[in-house]
């Protein structure tokens with residue numbers, strides 16, 4: 135991971151207004167990602183992963199209470215751009231999103247080929263419809279959709295093929311960064327493995343940079359160069375995958391890894407007792423403290439972000455310099 | 461007949477008639493196509509397989525929700541396939557059902573107390589105090605405690621894991637002898653999955669329940685079941701004790717399934733996964749011969765695409781069986797000829 139990342143996210147927050155109070159879905163998140171690398175964002179349901187994706191693509195719902203921070207993509211400070219320019223120069227062009235459950239969100243009355251071409255035409259990336267369709271065919275080939283499926287309608291395809299169409303849609307505009315929100319969670323093991331192969335090949339052939347959002351830690355290891363763990367709206371650890379999968383450092387990351395059932399090892403999976411805190415009025419101190427086996431007095435205050443080695447940071451008091459209790 | 465078995469399924473077929481425009485019969489969807497197995501008290505049998513392989517249809521047929529096209533189902537020696545309405549009602553009180561998709565399984569406008577009280581009323585528990593006691597016990601069993609905090613909550617006020625626990629509470633409420641759990645944890649986070657599966661195991665041990673655990677997630681199956689049946693295209697293609705099946709898969713389909721599954725390791729990113737080409741078979745027009753042959757890397761030409769394989773004992777022994785010509789003497793001979 136380079137220090138001057140291709141993508142740099144600094145203190146990004148996205149809060150929603152609700153009747154119950156303000157939901158701090160994304161709270162002071164910082165990330166770096168090098169060009170051509172894949173960052174997996176891992177975390178349990180409701181921790182704010184999709185909200186983070188929306189914040190990066192500036193796809194904001196009406197009830198936003200706060201949206202602040204800095205996002206720099208390839209030297210361009212995207213958050214300072216007015217909406218008009220962001221839409222023209224960034225969304226779909228530089229950053230594309232494959233939204234969660236995309237395979238169920240295709241338009242049922244539009245053929246697959248036209249569906250893939252649509253963003254190109256709508257966002258005026260290409261002038262001619264024929265050219266857009268050509269680019270759509272190209273993208274379909276890359277993700278492994280057989281040519282004769284292109285003239286079919288979504289309901290005539292399996293879930294796996296529909297998901298490929300959604301991915302082709304994102305790739306057709308040749309973006310620099312592709313955000314994949316749970317791209318394989320709803321699919322079968324074999325379809326899942328197939329798609330991960332597709333991503334690996336795209337990465338190798340085109341040097342595409344990916345953000346892979348998922349709660350499936352095992353599948354994420356198929357693509358990730360770097361890993362960020364999200365808990366209750368915050369990033370609690372970011373690390374190169376080789377370090378993370380070998381030895382996660384944040385107590386939550388450790389518990390999360392221990393909960394993954396493995397096929398090839400004897401150890402029995404464990405679970406994490408308790409539940410994550412509400413994102414409305416989350417605790418002032420460490421948000422994991424009340425479930426943490428290693429908590430101590432300092433955890434009542436918000437923990438610092440400590441750099442353990444280049445590219446490996448952890449938001450936890452245990453690693454504070456001068457503290458050697460662990 | 462095996463008299464110790466809690467459940468016996470013998471050569472079961474459930475086909476759905478497919479009609480076009482309401483009258484012309486197009487054919488049959490062979491969702492369950494000749495399945496046999498037994499379940500013993502205190503045992504968990506897992507049924508794994510891809511989407512559309514017939515797992516839920518098998519579950520619903522066992523529960524008496526679908527009439528089998530052919531075949532027999534015995535529960536504690538009684539023929540389920542011949543039961544009339546009254547018999548089925550009595551049977552369903554003894555069998556808990558955790559249906560796929562907990563979010564659709566719970567009526568949104570009923571609170572927890574009503575959701576649990578209704579089956580008790582339907583099954584004739586007249587005494588209000590007894591109903592209240594049983595509701596409390598079920599909620600305590602699934603650790604929705606303190607019970608008072610939950611009784612008046614509605615499903616949308618519960619987390620995914622809590623909803624799933626409520627579905628399980630409803631399934632054990634009538635003190636069943638068997639539970640059919642269809643994808644009970646696939647919608648949940650890993651850390652919650654393990655919690656729910658541990659919970660089911662505790663309840664099983666306490667009440668000596670037989671459990672049918674249906675899922676496509678092989679990694680949990682290995683830790684939470686005694687025996688595994690692998691389904692492909694409506695048929696059981698392999699069966700063995702859980703550990704044996706995971707360590708030494710014999711059917712090429714099971715081998716592919718296991719090879720496709722990742723353990724969390726950074727090294728995975730450096731290699732492509734081996735995946736068999738193609739898609740699962742159509743159940744309307746299944747391929748002739750073995751249903752896996754179009755995708756099979758080791759198919760025997762001249763045999764596998766022509767004749768459906770019988771179920772044979774594999775060299776692993778100990779009841780480890782596969783529906784595959786590779787382990788049949790005819791398949792072995794063919795291979796020698798080919799070499």
Ligand SMILES: Nc1ncnc2c1ncn2[C@@H]1O[C@H](COP(=O)(O)OP(=O)(O)OP(=O)(O)O)[C@@H](O)[C@H]1O
Pocket residue numbers: 150151152157159177178179180181182183184185186195197234349413
């Ligand atoms: N528009 C909104 N208004 C209010 N709250 C919202 C809104 N969108 C999301 N939330 C809340 O923000 C939190 C984070 O939601 P988000 O969808 O980002 O989670 P996630 O990590 O993607 O979860 P999952 O794994 O289930 O997809 C949740 O508590 C959710 O209910």
Ligand SMILES: Nc1ncnc2c1ncn2[C@@H]1O[C@H](COP(=O)(O)OP(=O)(O)OP(=O)(O)O)[C@@H](O)[C@H]1O
Pocket residue numbers: 476489490491509510511512513514515516517518560676743
């Ligand atoms: N009531 C029905 N009428 C017609 N066809 C049906 C019916 N129910 C299921 N099928 C078909 O039978 C086949 C098996 O479906 P089933 O739901 O049993 O699969 P499954 O293994 O449970 O899949 P999943 O993992 O997606 O839940 C599918 O092709 C399905 O479309």
Ligand SMILES: [Mg+2]
Pocket residue numbers: 183184185234315
């Ligand atoms: Mg999400």
Ligand SMILES: [Mg+2]
Pocket residue numbers: 515516517560642
């Ligand atoms: Mg099913």
